[in-house]
Amino acid sequence: MIYRELFKEYHAMHRPYMNMLNELLSKHQLFSSQWGIMRTLKLEGPKNIVEIASIFYIEKPSASNLVRKLAELGYVEAVQGKDKREKIIRLTQQGETVFTEVSETIDAFLSSIVEGISEEDQRTVISALETIRKNLLK
Amino acid sequence: MIYRELFKEYHAMHRPYMNMLNELLSKHQLFSSQWGIMRTLKLEGPKNIVEIASIFYIEKPSASNLVRKLAELGYVEAVQGKDKREKIIRLTQQGETVFTEVSETIDAFLSSIVEGISEEDQRTVISALETIRKNLLK
DNA sequence: TTAATTAGTTAGCCTAACTAATTATTTATC
DNA sequence: GATAAATAATTAGTTAGGCTAACTAATTAA
Numbered sequence: 113m114i115y116r117e118l119f120k121e122y123h124a125m126h127r128p129y130m131n132m133l134n135e136l137l138s139k140h141q142l143f144s145s146q147w148g149i150m151r152t153l154k155l156e157g158p159k160n161i162v163e164i165a166s167i168f169y170i171e172k173p174s175a176s177n178l179v180r181k182l183a184e185l186g187y188v189e190a191v192q193g194k195d196k197r198e199k200i201i202r203l204t205q206q207g208e209t210v211f212t213e214v215s216e217t218i219d220a221f222l223s224s225i226v227e228g229i230s231e232e233d234q235r236t237v238i239s240a241l242e243t244i245r246k247n248l249l250k
Numbered sequence: 251m252i253y254r255e256l257f258k259e260y261h262a263m264h265r266p267y268m269n270m271l272n273e274l275l276s277k278h279q280l281f282s283s284q285w286g287i288m289r290t291l292k293l294e295g296p297k298n299i300v301e302i303a304s305i306f307y308i309e310k311p312s313a314s315n316l317v318r319k320l321a322e323l324g325y326v327e328a329v330q331g332k333d334k335r336e337k338i339i340r341l342t343q344q345g346e347t348v349f350t351e352v353s354e355t356i357d358a359f360l361s362s363i364v365e366g367i368s369e370e371d372q373r374t375v376i377s378a379l380e381t382i383r384k385n386l387l388k
Numbered sequence: 389t390t391a392a393t394t395a396g397t398t399a400g401c402c403t404a405a406c407t408a409a410t411t412a413t414t415t416a417t418c
Numbered sequence: 419g420a421t422a423a424a425t426a427a428t429t430a431g432t433t434a435g436g437c438t439a440a441c442t443a444a445t446t447a448a
Contacts, residue, residue, distance in 0.1 A: 114372050115364045116357070121376050123286060125383035126264075127307040127436085132386055134403090145404060148261060161427060169265040174405055176428060197413050197426040219254070225385040226253045229378045234252050236374045238259050240367045245263035247363040248270055265405085272434090283435065299396060312436055314397060335395040335444050 129225070136221055140214050146182050147214070149175075150203065153188065154211050158202035160193070182207075267363070274359055278352050284320050285352070287313075288341065291326065292349050296340035298331070320345075 133144050142150075145168075152167055153159060159167070165175035179201055182188040187207035190199040203211060226234060271282050280288075283306075290305055291297060297305070303313035317339055320326040325345035328337040341349060364372060 113357075114369055114376070115360045118364065118372050118376050118379075119360055120289075121379040121383070123282075124307075125379050125386065128383060128386040131307075131436095143403065144261075151258075162425085169262075169269075170404085171406065172427065173407085173429080176426095178404085180428095195414070195426075197411095199427070219251075222253045222257055225382050226256065226378075227385055228381050231252055233374050233378055234256050236371050237378045238252070238256050240364075240371055240375045241256075241259040241263050243366050244363050245259070245266060247365055248263065248266040269405095281434065300394085308435085309437065310396065311398080311438085314395095316435085318397090333395075333445070335442095337396070 132221065132225075133218075136217050137214065139217075140210055141185055142210075142214065145178055146185075146187075147218070149178055149182060149201075150187060150207060150211055150214075153201065153203050154208070158191070158200045160198050160200050164201065187211075270359065270363075271356075274355050275352065277355075278348055279323055280325075280348075280352065283316055284323075284325075285356070287316055287320060287339075288325060288345060288349055288352075291339065291341050292346075296329075296338045298336050298338050302339065325349075 130144060133147075137143060137147050148168060149164060152164070161172055161175050161179065164179065165172045168175065179188060179190075179199075183190070186204060187210055188201050189204050190201055192198070193200050229237075268282060271285075275281060275285050286306060287302060290302070299310055299313050299317065302317065303310045306313065317326060317328075321328070324342060325348055326339050327342050328339055330336070331338050367375075
């Protein structure tokens with residue numbers, strides 16, 4: 113029954129975490145969902161809408177909307193692929209610059225909130241969360 | 251930089267988890283936020299709106315709304331305290347019954363998704379999440 | 389007694405998701 | 419090669435689940 117406590121603590125930390133994350137991102141007119149997309153585009157390269165939806169386990173219209181907002185901010189742009197229906201989304205130059213800036217803020221924030229957790233324990237957490245996700249998807 | 255991976259995995263599992271949880275709860279017209287309140291009232295006894303807001307790190311109007319919806323479902327009721335402004339919220343008889351029923355479903359679900367994670371590792375995760383929450387709140 | 393505080397609600401806003409239906413294009417089938 | 423089926427993306431409309439500002443009613447402090 114220890115898992116009860118696990119998910120209780122999970123829910124307890126979620127809102128304070130999201131609130132703080134969004135507060136930090138708001139200085140750049142960003143929200144966590146949009147930031148997630150920027151991070152993915154930076155680390156994994158350009159992606160189309162279907163790919164973005166699948167990476168974040170959201171529906172296409174949700175992904176499409178988030179990308180539209182990022183494009184309005186000037187942080188991403190679409191290039192047409194071979195397939196004329198497809199929009200390949202990538203960071204703009206401005207997006208790259210903002211990413212670098214925000215990345216520092218977020219890194220400082222994240223490293224501050226894991227203070228007191230050993231690297232070994234962090235690895236255990238990663239592996240546990242991964243197991244949970246995989247159990248959910250099967 | 252291992253914390254980057256930790257929060258990446260955190261976000262990756264969050265949506266599949268919430269989707270499944272809400273799907274299970276929907277059979278009883280419940281959502282995860284409402285379920286959280288029912289669980290708290292069951293395990294910790296009656297609470298007023300301010301206490302509920304503080305436990306879930308949400309604002310008073312948000313707590314008030316969630317309680318109103320639970321009351322409309324007939325799962326909770328308010329009794330007046332000594333202070334006439336105060337509403338002390340508790341589970342109704344129907345709420346108790348539903349809690350027991352749903353609890354079984356949710357327990358089965360949660361235990362299925364932690365399959366493959368040792369109890370020791372689960373304790374490590376709990377302790378890590380708790381550390382993060384406390385770092386966030388200081 | 390009056391001012392400040394507190395509990396709760398109402399109204400209106402926003403993010404972040406969803407489904408259903410539509411358009412444009414590509415791929416598969418006959 | 420024509421047509422049917424599938425796919426990429428969008429539009430329109432809905433919802434949960436938060437938020438702030440402003441309010442009423444009751445309590446506490448000055």
